[in-house]
Amino acid sequence: MKNPRARRNNVVCEDLAAETVLYDRANNRAHSLNRTVGLVWQAADGQRSVEEIAVILHRELGIPADPGVVLLALQDLEGAGLIEEPLPVEARPELLSRREVARKLALAGFSMAMLPAVASIVAPTPAMAASMITAQQAGQDLGTVGTEAYNNPNFLTDPNAITGLSNAQNAYVSGNYNTEIQDLDGVINALGLPPL
Amino acid sequence: MTESMATTAEDTVLSPPAIAAGTSVVTARCSAYGIEVAVDTSDDLFGYLPSPLIPPSTMRESRTRQRIGFAFTQTRCADGPPLFTVAEEGVQVLSSSDAELAARVLESQIHLKVAALTDQAVFVHAGVVGLDGRALVIPGPSRSGKSTLVDALVSAGATYYSDEYAVIDVDGRIHAFPRELRLRDGLARDRRVSLGGEPTEPLEAAWVFNLRYQAGAVWEPKELTPGQTLLTLLANSVAVRRRSEVTVRTLRLATAPAQGWYSLRADAAETAKQILQLINRTPGATQARSQGHAGEDRP
Structure with missing residues (x-):
């Protein structure tokens, strides 16, 4: 397997x-990586192998030097767009489910806080952040979804997570919306007028 | 100002009506956060303008870096009600038959523009109150109930700082943005409460509450990690795309001493009590965190 390289540019x-x-x-997204994923992001320089990164995790966090933990963290980073190249197909069979990794960590006596976790949000534009603007609500919802990602670590790997968002949120994610129309809708809404 | 209001072929449809000939033009000006705002209007509309255009600031005023021009005008039709129009740099933002509502949109546009363009502070959409010399920040969009909750906290003894923006300086301190508190009475109107006025001293943030209103919701606060707390503010910051590095660094400083919480909430008065009970139960955590971010190890 080619050595993983995190995106830093x-x-x-x-x-x-x-x-x-x-x-x-x-892409104007912000991410909060927990300690495990943060260490993998820092260590994945294209020079170190997955096994070498696992040793770093063992040294820094005391968890077992298990490549499965590193691969799970790399998958989270890939989902957040923070890996230069996708994980190679040959790595996929080694990739344990989050549940399996959680079980292994628990059996070894470690806290679930060590389980790789990433929370993400889409940063708002000023128009989205404005009072009385519909898209801003979508931004807040995304922010909350991102925060809840810690409580539901499968969020970023759940294909329904994004597709299940409302139209406004999807528009927000894709940036494919008309600011003026959103502004107008928001103002009309704020004025308590019936929609056009 | 007149030149900046000139329209182009592209925005002819959206261009605002000019102030009628024979009507004297009055220009209101205000400068804060390095942004100068000018509003052209007429004598009879002047009284609708927010006063001041931008709430007073405790931040040291530096030289003006940018100017923005607005217009607030009225069109009289022979067979219909007058229309009140708000325009920004010559482009129509809103036209309404209700002067007060148009003035409210104007005020929001002015504040948003200042928040988006200033380089002196990071503006986060949030309600802010002071409690025992520290700031409690409630980030959230319009209509998320910030103002009502801020009002309830003020009624419970907190000091009013803002119901619209948390203004955060380069050291991470929270400044007041003391416009008049707005409470919505139904969908169409705001009720103004005179809690604005002279700014109070900037505070260190001690609590960040990411709350979502849901009728009948059960209060179940979950503590956020510092990273989640930072993301909560980032998701509501106005100029993060333009000033990402400064915004992230400033919010890290602002949230370093703060404890973040997430919960669904219902009634504002009840939530205010629950917030105060929670704060009183966990003062130690905040004190410990105020020693600094580095070295802290919160699972």
């Missing part, structure tokens, strides 16, 4: 104590 990084917050300027 055009990405703003802020390290918190136990998390890493990334802002991806390429």
Whole structure:
């Protein structure tokens, strides 16, 4: 398997104590990586193998040096658009389910906080962030969905997660909406007038 | 100003009506956060303008970097009600038969523009109150019930800072944006409560509450991690796309001493009580966190 390489170009990084917050300027999404995924993101430089990264996780977090944890973190990073190349097909059979990795960590006596987790949001435009604008509500919903991603770590790998969003949210995700129309709808709504 | 209001062929359809000949033009000006706002209007509409156009700020005023022109005009039709029009840089934003509502849209547009263009602070859509010298921030969009909740917290003894924006300086401190508190009476109208006025001192954020209104919801607060707390503010920040690096860094500083919570909520008065009970139960966590982000290890 080719060594994984995380995307760092055009990405703003802020390290918190136990998390890493990334802002991806390429698609205006922000992510909060828990400690495990943050370490994998930092270590995945194209030089280290998955096994070597697993050793880093073992050294830094004390968890078993299990490539399955690294692959799960890489899958999360891939879902967030933070990997240079997709995970190779040959790595997929090694990829354990989140449940399997959780079980292995639990059996080894580790907290679920070590389980790879990424929360993501789409950053709003000023128009989206404005009072009285419909799309802004969509942004908030996405923000909340992103926050809830920690409670439901399968969020980013769940194909229904994005497709289940409302039309406004989908428009928000894709950026495919007309700001003026959204503004007008929002104003009409704020004025308590019937829709056009 | 007159030149900036000129229309082009492309926006002819959207261009606002000019102030009628013979009507004296009055221009209201206000400068804050490095942005100068000018509103052209007529004598008889001047009283509808928000005063001041931008709430007073505790931030040190620096030189003006950008100017924005608005117009608030009235069109009289022979066989219909007058129409009140708001325009920004010559492009119509809204036309309404209700002058007060048009003025409210104008105010929101002015504030949004300042929030989007300033380089002096990070503006986050949020309600803010002060409690024991620290800030409680409730980020959220319009119609998420921020104002009602802010009003309930103020009634419970908190100090009013804002019901629209948390203004965050480069050190991560929260400044007031003290426009008059707006409480919605039904869909069509806002009720203004005079809680605005002179700005109070900037505060360190101690609590961030990401709340979603749902009728009959059960209050079940879950503590957010620092990263989630930061994302909660980021999802409501106005200029993050234009100033991503500064915004993320500023929000990290702002949330470093803060404790983040998420919950569904119902009635505002009841939620205010629940918030205050929660804060009183967990003061130690906030004190510990205020020692700094680094070295903290919260699972």
